[in-house]
Structures are given as C-alpha cells and as structure tokens.
Amino acid sequence: MKSNDYLPHEVQIVARVQEAPDIFTLRLRFTDLAHHARYHFDAGQFNMLYLHGVGEVAISIASDPKDTHLIDHTVRVVGRVTKALAQLQTGDYLGLRGPFGRGWPMAAAQGRDVLLITGGLGCAPVVSVVHYVLRRRAHYARLIIMQGVKHTHDLIWRRQYDTWAAAPNTQVLLTADQTGQGWPFNTGLVTQLIGQAQFDPANAVAMLCGPEGMMRATAHALQERGLPDHDIWLSMERNMHCAVGHCGHCQFGGSFICKDGPVYPLPEISHLLGVKGF
Amino acid sequence: MNHFLAREDFPHLLRALTQAGYDCVGPQIRQGAIVFDHLHSVTQLPQGWQDEQQPAHYRLEQTDSPYWFDWSNGASAIKPYTFAPQENLWTVQRDQSGRLRFQATLPKPQKTAIIGVRACDLAALALQDQHFLHGKHVDPYYQARRESLLLIGVNCTHAAATCFCVSTGDGPEIRQPYDLLLSEIAAGFLLSSGSTAGATLAAQLPLTPASNAQQHTAQQRMHAATQQQRHLPAKPPLFAHLDHPHWQTVGARCLACGNCTSVCPTCFCHQAVEIPDLDGDTSRHERRWDSCFQPGHSYIHGWQIRSNATDYYRQWLTHKLAGWHEQFGRSGCTGCGRCISWCPAGIDLTAEVEQLG
Numbered sequence: 001m002k003s004n005d006y007l008p009h010e011v012q013i014v015a016r017v018q019e020a021p022d023i024f025t026l027r028l029r030f031t032d033l034a035h036h037a038r039y040h041f042d043a044g045q046f047n048m049l050y051l052h053g054v055g056e057v058a059i060s061i062a063s064d065p066k067d068t069h070l071i072d073h074t075v076r077v078v079g080r081v082t083k084a085l086a087q088l089q090t091g092d093y094l095g096l097r098g099p100f101g102r103g104w105p106m107a108a109a110q111g112r113d114v115l116l117i118t119g120g121l122g123c124a125p126v127v128s129v130v131h132y133v134l135r136r137r138a139h140y141a142r143l144i145i146m147q148g149v150k151h152t153h154d155l156i157w158r159r160q161y162d163t164w165a166a167a168p169n170t171q172v173l174l175t176a177d178q179t180g181q182g183w184p185f186n187t188g189l190v191t192q193l194i195g196q197a198q199f200d201p202a203n204a205v206a207m208l209c210g211p212e213g214m215m216r217a218t219a220h221a222l223q224e225r226g227l228p229d230h231d232i233w234l235s236m237e238r239n240m241h242c243a244v245g246h247c248g249h250c251q252f253g254g255s256f257i258c259k260d261g262p263v264y265p266l267p268e269i270s271h272l273l274g275v276k277g278f
Numbered sequence: 279m280n281h282f283l284a285r286e287d288f289p290h291l292l293r294a295l296t297q298a299g300y301d302c303v304g305p306q307i308r309q310g311a312i313v314f315d316h317l318h319s320v321t322q323l324p325q326g327w328q329d330e331q332q333p334a335h336y337r338l339e340q341t342d343s344p345y346w347f348d349w350s351n352g353a354s355a356i357k358p359y360t361f362a363p364q365e366n367l368w369t370v371q372r373d374q375s376g377r378l379r380f381q382a383t384l385p386k387p388q389k390t391a392i393i394g395v396r397a398c399d400l401a402a403l404a405l406q407d408q409h410f411l412h413g414k415h416v417d418p419y420y421q422a423r424r425e426s427l428l429l430i431g432v433n434c435t436h437a438a439a440t441c442f443c444v445s446t447g448d449g450p451e452i453r454q455p456y457d458l459l460l461s462e463i464a465a466g467f468l469l470s471s472g473s474t475a476g477a478t479l480a481a482q483l484p485l486t487p488a489s490n491a492q493q494h495t496a497q498q499r500m501h502a503a504t505q506q507q508r509h510l511p512a513k514p515p516l517f518a519h520l521d522h523p524h525w526q527t528v529g530a531r532c533l534a535c536g537n538c539t540s541v542c543p544t545c546f547c548h549q550a551v552e553i554p555d556l557d558g559d560t561s562r563h564e565r566r567w568d569s570c571f572q573p574g575h576s577y578i579h580g581w582q583i584r585s586n587a588t589d590y591y592r593q594w595l596t597h598k599l600a601g602w603h604e605q606f607g608r609s610g611c612t613g614c615g616r617c618i619s620w621c622p623a624g625i626d627l628t629a630e631v632e633q634l635g
Contacts, residue, residue, distance in 0.1 A: 003416070003418075004382050004384075004418050005415045005416075006367045006368065006382075006417075006418075006419075006563075007367075007368050007380055007382045008368075008370075008380055009380070010377065010378045010379070010380065031377070050370075052370060052372050052378060052561060053552060053554035053558070053561045054552060055550070055552040056550065078579035078580065079579040079580070082579075091376075092376060093372075093376050093377055093378050094378075095370065095378060095380060237578060238576070238578060238583065239575070239576055239577050239578050239583075241548075241549055241550045242548075242550065244414075244415035244417075245413060245414070245415065246409065246410060246415065246417055246546065246548070247546075247547060247548050247549065247550070247565075247568070248546055248547035248548070248568070248570070249547065249549070249568070249575055249576070251597060251601065253517065253596070253600075253601055253604070254597075254600070254601035254602070254603070254604025254605050255604070256605075259413075259414065259415075271517065272517075275520060276589075277583065277584050277588075277589035277592060277593065278583065278593070
C-alpha cells in the first residue's frame, strides 16, 4: 500500500501531567505496537495531534528521541483544539501523524557550547533540548539556559531550573519583565542576559524559541557577542494544516515552515524576519 | 505533426476514447463562458466562438468560422481534475470504548480524457505535479486523479488580450508532455501522439499523412497566437521591494475575493475541515481549496499574520512570482491571464508588476 502522510494513527494517552494551570503533558503510545516500534524522530520535530470531531493541531515532541517508550507532547491551551485536548484523561485515544519538519542541529552542536534562549511561556521545543543535552552531557561543552518571561508567575518548571543550574558546566539565567516578591533572578528582557552568558562565540550554537521580536533582538545581541549567523538557530511558527508542505498556510517567503523548518539557521530567514505580513 | 484527422472524422476519436474506457471531457459553453465538462458529441464543442478578455471582462462572441478551439481559455483550468476543490481525505469512527478507527478515502476516479488542454494549463499541471508528487511527501489523492488522466492538447491559435504565455515561455505551442496533440486548421486537425496510450488511440483513427501546406497553415495559425499585448518579466525582484507604495495602491483596489487564486491553474493552497456526523462517533476530514486572500489563511492562535488586502495581495504576488523560484525553480505563473479577466476590480498582474518593478 502507498503511504498516506495525511492519515493519522491511533495513539492512547498513557499518562497526563499537569505542568501549570494551562500547560499539560500528554504521554502517548501507538496502539499498533509495530507502528510504535517503527516510529523515530529528531529533537525539535513535531507531530499533528488529532482530536476526534475537533481537528488537528501541530505540537512539538517534548520527549527524548532515544526514549522509545512514550512520545510526550507538552501543550499550552491557546486555541480551540488545545482547549479540547486539555479535557482529555489517561486512557483516552487520539490520532497522531508525524514526525514532521527539521529539528534542532543536535549533531552539529556536538562538542560545542549550547545556548538555549527562550522567551514567553513554556517553550517545550527547547526544554526537550535541555533534557537531550543533560542526558548526553559529555557530548557537549557548556550548556547555557536563558529564559525570559513577562511575569514571574509565568515561569513554569521552576523547580527544574534549580536542578539544571546544579548540573555540571551549566549556567541558568532567568529574567522577568515584571517581577513579583521573592523573585531571586533578573528583571528585564532576555536580551539583557546575554552579556552574562559565558560561552565561546567561536565554538557555540544558539537555539532560540519565542516571539519573533524577542528572537530578532536576541539574534542581534548574539551577533554583537561575535556568534556567526549560521550558528544562530530559530524555531518558527505559522499556521499548519497539512504538515507536509502542500497546503500553503505556513509559507514564509519561499519556505514551508512545516517541511523546511520549523527550525532554521538565521541566514535562511533573516530577510523576512520581522517583516510585517510574512 | 505528421498526421491529419479530417474534421468530420473527429467523432472517431471520441468513439475510440469511449471504447478504451475513458470519460471524455471537453470545452463547451456554460453561463456565457467556456468550461470543461463531459463531452458526448462534437456538437457540444464551441464552434465559431471566440472569447474577448480584458481586465474584469470576459465575453464570448459567435463567428461563422468552422473552428472548435479558436478561443484562448475559460474561467477554469484543468486543475479541478487533479486537485479537487473539495474532497474527503479520511473518515474516523469512534467505538464505545473510545477507540478510533481511521479510514483513508482515496478517490477511485474513472479514466478521463481531457480534450482541448492548452499550453499554459499543461505547464501549470507540470508545476502542480512538482508540488504534489515530486517532493518529499507524495499526495496519494492527487496522484490517483492525475494517473487517471489522458491529456489531449490543442495548440492555441488565438490569444486573448490578457494572455502572456510567450513571455513566461509556456505557450502558445505546447511543450509539456501530452498523450495526443492537435493543431486545428479549417479542414481538421494535425495530430501527433506523445505517449503509448496516445499512439494506441491514434492507430485507431482514419489518419492521412499531413501535407506540407497543412503543416504550414497550422504553423501560421499558431504564430497568430504569439502576438500578445501583455508581458511579464522573468523574475521580478519583488522581495527587494516589499515597502513599495504601490502595494497600498493595489490593496486599496483589491476586494480580497480570492477569484485570482480560484482561477489560477497553479495555486495549491487548501485547508482541512472537520465534519462530525450527527451520530457523534463518525467524523470526516475534508480538504477544500483555500486562498491566501482569506483572513484565516495566516491565523495562528489568537492573531493573523496578514489581515488586510494589501498584505494578502503582496503575499500572493511575491509567492507566485518570487517564492516559486525558491520552491520549484521557476515562476508560478504560466501566463494564462485568468487572474486579470476574472478579477472583479480589474487588477492586472502584468501592470502591477511593472509598477512594483
């Protein structure tokens, strides 16, 4: 039979974890175990999750590519489908097709400093990279985790940051635009943290995830630190329906974000980054 | 083009196609325009009719000429025969325990012969093939429809005022693969086959060798269609002119109706729509043509990347004429001019590009 990339496969929710009031993780397994055994993905790729009678939504894969047990998706409630996904419980069934897209340059980053810079809530695509690097700590040089949020209460997985900060050769820098009581970290934009980051610009890879304004400003700050453009990678987001580069919604200039991205080196997209209407 | 099929023998072709199991589709007049539809008899063909096209203008005129194909094009290309305007991709059934059973609903199209396909539309088909079939992901729905087609091309003998296929390099002479190729002269057709299926059909027809005079006449008639009023530069540097004030001027005229994307033979955007049945357990996943002129096209949770006609038009034109070069190695325009005729505001792609230089 010919392959049909539009057709979902049934998965079951093996576990559901509430990460924050509007953020949850679904741990999934294909009911067809042979299909589960064949399923492989790269860090930073995404799946299309289908909820019966509601529709599909693109969600990045949060689990480790080597963890063949379950496929994790950390979801923030933002729209129609994610709101309905939030109602699901352990044991419920979903459709899944994937994996799609280009993931993070984990192979190219081996032996180098890794900077993970995120803005806004969650940023599951980058959290999965933190786990990826920590589990293969010897393969990478320094790990620098920088996260900026609007309000201090937006910082989810806060306890995880303490664990990460204690890891060898790892630096954690956190900041909030508006800080509340007992906030031990910085105040201001994530770009202001870059001066504190200890890395070798000649031997580092930066991975950015967040609002495009934040990523542009961050890329600029990294350029000023001497990091070459081709070592600055960004995770882009656009409307995704088909996930295979056919439906046209996610086009960014000549690129299909679902197929050619969602992760890009800066030179591939810098000409349109921040241009209104693209 | 070394065979000749007399006009009165053309029904032999329809008969041979029907006997070979093809549903014949050909040009005919509906609601004042030439469209493709089921063809049972040569009497349905638009004999003597010519089209007059201008920005926001399409009219047919009856002449007393014997020709069946002496018009340039109609509103619809052959796109709906491969990329269906609306089609079910799969259905899902939920059982009592909540388990989901997905079932692909691949089309099983009847073999279809399309008679009268033009150079611009065959070039567009080649581009859609590249998009749906020749990338990393093959679209099995498009593939099933595409493989069911037999294409009988006709070289153009009349260019509308909106045509510019000469400047895009796609016409009026057919250069893309076909099964049979026709050139119309008063007495009938010069014919050549371009595939095994085409040759099998041709072998069943009462053909005679084409004379030098007939070939000369066919060449001259085709030459007439090379006289075109409009021109499109090969690769306008639109991405370098994203701030050009003319985008605003076009945006102010554009009604954002999406006609241009509907009639365009290369536009491929589509959306997925979920249609649950009343029983609550069955649901259909359907795709429909979409347009970058629709507000929802660029929606991502809570906001739209593009929300006004200026942004829509700029997205469409930069994609069609510049983005396609990155994606497919050539422009997404084959010079058919439909977007000019069928734009209710008379927006003329060639004139706008000249302004946007």
